Structures are given as C-alpha cells and as structure tokens.
Amino acid sequence: MGKSPDKNQCLLLKKKNKDPDSDQPLNSFDVSPLRKPRTSLETFKKVGVLIIAALVSLAAIIVVAVFIKMILDKYYFFCGQPLHFIPRTQVCDGQLDCASGEDELHCVKNYPDGPPVGVRLSKDRSTLQVLDPTTGAWASACFDNFTETLAKTACGQMGYDSKPTFRAVEISPDQDLDVVEITENSQELHVQNSSGPCLSGSLVSLYCLACGESLKAPRVVGGEKASVDSWPWQVSIQYNRHICGGSILDPHWILTAAHCFRKHLDVSHWKVRVGSDKLGNFPSLPVAKIFTIELNTKYPKEKDIALVKLQFPLTFSGTVRPICLPFSDEDLTPATPLWVIGWGFTEQDGGKMSDTLLQASVQVIDSTRCNAEDAYQGEVTKKMLCAGILKGGVDTCQGDSGGPLMYQADQWQVVGIVSWGHGCGGPSTPGVYTKVTAYLNWIYSVRKVSMFALPTVHSFSPSAQWYQTILQAEL
Numbered sequence: 001m002g003k004s005p006d007k008n009q010c011l012l013l014k015k016k017n018k019d020p021d022s023d024q025p026l027n028s029f030d031v032s033p034l035r036k037p038r039t040s041l042e043t044f045k046k047v048g049v050l051i052i053a054a055l056v057s058l059a060a061i062i063v064v065a066v067f068i069k070m071i072l073d074k075y076y077f078f079c080g081q082p083l084h085f086i087p088r089t090q091v092c093d094g095q096l097d098c099a100s101g102e103d104e105l106h107c108v109k110n111y112p113d114g115p116p117v118g119v120r121l122s123k124d125r126s127t128l129q130v131l132d133p134t135t136g137a138w139a140s141a142c143f144d145n146f147t148e149t150l151a152k153t154a155c156g157q158m159g160y161d162s163k164p165t166f167r168a169v170e171i172s173p174d175q176d177l178d179v180v181e182i183t184e185n186s187q188e189l190h191v192q193n194s195s196g197p198c199l200s201g202s203l204v205s206l207y208c209l210a211c212g213e214s215l216k217a218p219r220v221v222g223g224e225k226a227s228v229d230s231w232p233w234q235v236s237i238q239y240n241r242h243i244c245g246g247s248i249l250d251p252h253w254i255l256t257a258a259h260c261f262r263k264h265l266d267v268s269h270w271k272v273r274v275g276s277d278k279l280g281n282f283p284s285l286p287v288a289k290i291f292t293i294e295l296n297t298k299y300p301k302e303k304d305i306a307l308v309k310l311q312f313p314l315t316f317s318g319t320v321r322p323i324c325l326p327f328s329d330e331d332l333t334p335a336t337p338l339w340v341i342g343w344g345f346t347e348q349d350g351g352k353m354s355d356t357l358l359q360a361s362v363q364v365i366d367s368t369r370c371n372a373e374d375a376y377q378g379e380v381t382k383k384m385l386c387a388g389i390l391k392g393g394v395d396t397c398q399g400d401s402g403g404p405l406m407y408q409a410d411q412w413q414v415v416g417i418v419s420w421g422h423g424c425g426g427p428s429t430p431g432v433y434t435k436v437t438a439y440l441n442w443i444y445s446v447r448k449v450s451m452f453a454l455p456t457v458h459s460f461s462p463s464a465q466w467y468q469t470i471l472q473a474e475l
C-alpha cells in the first residue's frame with residue numbers, strides 16, 4: 001500500500017523535472033497554445049451556434065414566406081392602394097375591383113381591326129405596294145428616287161423595327177397595278193400626286209426582316225418527330241404548363257390563336273418557351289402584352305388569332321428564328337403541300353401531348369369540299385383555311401392549337417394558325433386554320449401601334465434611335 005503513492009509521486013516528479021529541460025518553459029506563453037482550442041470551441045459554441053440557429057430560422061422564415069406568397073399568388077391578387085387582396089377570379093373579369101384598377105391593367109386586350117396601314121408586299125418578288133387613299137386603289141412602288149428612309153418607313157408601317165433590305169426588280173409583263181412614285185409624309189408612304197412615268201422601269205423589292213430560313217429541311221412525308229433546326233420559329237406558349245403552340249414573327253412578337261387565352265386572361269402568368277423541340281427543359285420568357293380581336297358573335301370560330309409581345313426581344317440563332325408572314329396576295333390552290341407542327345392537340349385530345357415536337361405534311365383542301373354536308377356544313381368562312389391529308393388517318397393528328405400551318409415558297413411562310421376541327425385531318429373532317437392573309441392588316445396595325453406606345457421596350461433594339469425620332473415626330 002505504501003509503495004503506490006510513492007510511485008505516483010515519482011511520476012509527478014518526473015513530469016515536473018522534465019519541464020525545465022523542455023523547449024517550452026512553463027510560463028504564460030506556453031499556456032496559451034494549450035488553452036486556445038478550448039477557447040475557440042467555446043466561442044464557437046456560444047456564437048456559432050447562435051448564428052447557425054439565426055440562419056436556420058431566417059431560412060425557415062424565407063421558405064414559409066415564399067410558400068405563403070406562392071399560395072397567395074395562386075388564389076389572390078394584391079391591390080396596391082388601398083392595400084388588400086382580391087380573389088384571382090376577379091382579375092381580368094372586366095370589373096374594377098382594385099381602387100386603382102390594377103386588376104384590369106395587364107390583361108389580354110382586344111384590338112380592333114383598324115383602317116388599312118397603307119402598305120403591303122406582293123408575292124411577285126416581294127414588291128412593295130402602296131394604297132392611294134383618295135382612289136382606294138393599290139399601286140406598285142416605282143424604284144425611282146426610292147431611298148433607305150422610305151424602306152424603313154414602309155417596314156415601320158408593317159410593324160417591323162429591323163433594318164430592311166431592298167433592290168430594284170424589272171416590271172413584269174403581267175404587272176396589273178399602276179406603277180407610281182412614292183413619297184413620305186408624317187412617317188407614312190404616299191403615292192406622289194404628280195407621278196410621272198417610272199423611268200427606271202423597276203419596282204421596289206423590299207424585305208423587312210430575314211425570315212423563313214431553317215438550317216434543316218423536313219425529311220419524310222407523314223407524322224414524325226421534328227427537329228427545332230427544321231422549325232426554329234416554333235414556340236410553346238405556357239400557363240403553368242404547355243397550352244398552345246405559336247410562331248416567332250420577329251424579335252418581339254409571337255403569332256398564335258386567340259382561343260388559347262380563353263381561360264386565362266391575366267398576361268403576367270403567361271410564358272413563352274423558344275428554341276426547343278422538347279417540352280419542359282428550357283427556360284421560358286416573360287410576356288409583356290397579348291392582343292386578340294373582338295369576336296364576331298355570328299361567326300364565333302372566326303378571328304382566332306392573337307399576338308403575344310415578349311418583354312425582351314429574342315436573340316436569333318440556329319434554333320430561334322422568325323418565320324415570314326405570307327404575302328398579301330398569296331392565294332393557295334387546293335392540293336398545295338403544307339406542313340403543320342406541334343406537340344399534339346391540347347383540347348381535342350384531352351390535354352394529352354407528345355414530349356417531342358411532331359410534324360405532318362398536309363394539303364390545302366378546297367373550302368367547298370370542306371363546307372360540304374358531310375364535313376363542316378358552311379362553318380368555314382373565307383377567313384379560314386382547310387388542310388389535311390386526302391387519305392385521312394390518325395397519324396396526321398399532330399397539330400397544336402396556335403401553331404403554324406406552313407407553306408414553302410422562297411422562304412417558309414406562316415399561312416395558317418391551327419384553330420379548330422373535328423378529328424384529325426381526314427378529307428371529311430380536315431383541320432381548320434385561321435387564314436393569316438385575312439389578318440395581315442391587323443398584325444401590322446397591332447405591332448405598329450405597340451411600337452409607338454412602348455418606346456422603352458425598344459431601347460433594347462438596335463434601331464432604337466430611329467423609333468425615338470419617330471416617336472418625337474408623332475408627339
């Protein structure tokens with residue numbers, strides 16, 4: 001028993017004795033390295049835990065706030081003055097429910113089909129024609145004294161803000177319109193009153209925008225998977241999910257069908273997805289405005305056309321490009337080959353869609369045949385176009401509401417908008433499309449008016465200065 005304490009003492013002594021010989025003497029400096037970790041740990045325990053707790057609480061509060069905002073956004077709309085919420089069903093219902101009317105501000109708007117914009121392009125080499133308001137007759141523009149300024153004005157009247165190209169083309173022997181000199185007044189082209197003979201013997205061939213060119217040609221006839229390289233103007237128009245197809249007309253505008261917006265009139269929730277033949281894996285773009293034409297109750301299926309203005313202009317690439325609008329005199333005869341693309345009918349097929357873009361080759365079907373007793377019995381008006389496959393077949397049921405019906409001349413043109421139809425493309429029940437040539441003036445007017453009404457949007461465009469000048473001139 002007596003040996004144990006001695007042994008311990010001895011060990012203690014050994015330790016004590018060792019210290020004076022060591023490199024680290026027992027003073028205040030050698031204590032600190034031993035105690036420092038303990039202090040940091042304590043500090044961490046005291047402060048760090050508090051910080052982590054605070055961060056976790058903050059994150060939880062943010063998550064809850066975001067969740068609450070999502071719920072509120074889904075079911076309620078926030079009125080600014082006075083501060084209160086209204087149910088979402090009261091947004092864009094035509095009644096002012098917010099005191100300042102914000103609930104009716106960003107809604108799908110009806111824009112009337114106004115007076116003629118006064119310029120148009122002919123399928124005869126994209127030659128420019130100008131309306132003489134005094135006689136109500138259209139005339140072809142003579143190349144004499146035609147300038148870049150006049151070309152910009154003509155394109156501006158059709159709602160294009162891109163840099164136009166133009167050249168002289170010889171007057172063809174079957175030219176049926178008068179050929180007149182053109183002048184400009186108040187940013188509009190006019191027929192020169194004292195117009196003499198067209199000395200150059202040439203017309204103005206005008207291109208407002210490079211359009212209707214794709215990197216890849218469609219290959220096989222019939223319903224099949226399509227590539228965005230073949231159809232770079234195809235877009236998906238979405239309200240939480242894919243609702244309709246549409247086609248890019250220029251950096252700002254998408255052409256689609258009006259019936260796509262029947263259920264949801266609030267613009268802020270609509271998005272456009274471009275540059276992909278797949279649904280669901282591409283970022284979508286915010287929408288600034290949506291325009292439709294007021295419906296004619298006598299023909300409720302008519303006027304199925306809408307223009308969607310993007311908040312920011314598109315940058316064109318191999319997979320994002322515009323399609324051309326048809327020429328004003330583009331008249332398609334029966335059996336003209338056309339193409340239609342889409343992710344599947346969204347309404348007729350109960351919302352079932354293909355994940356991949358599909359394409360089908362169709363033909364123009366004579367409107368008399370289309371209106372026959374065993375078909376649409378007179379429902380198809382002159383502002384609609386029928387197209388389908390003569391043999392019929394479910395495989396061609398691959399249109400998509402709002403998407404383009406396309407015709408290839410020198411460039412691809414959007415001649416129709418997928419609108420309505422019973423079944424899928426057979427001869428007795430072909431697809432019925434909005435005839436785009438019937439609404440060219442409306443398309444031109446909407447784009448032109450919107451261009452002047454929203455000058456700030458155009459600060460993104462390369463020709464902003466030009467429009468600023470026009471705006472100042474207008475004001």
Ligand SMILES: [Ca+2]
Nearest residue numbers: 090093095097
């Ligand atoms: Ca309301």
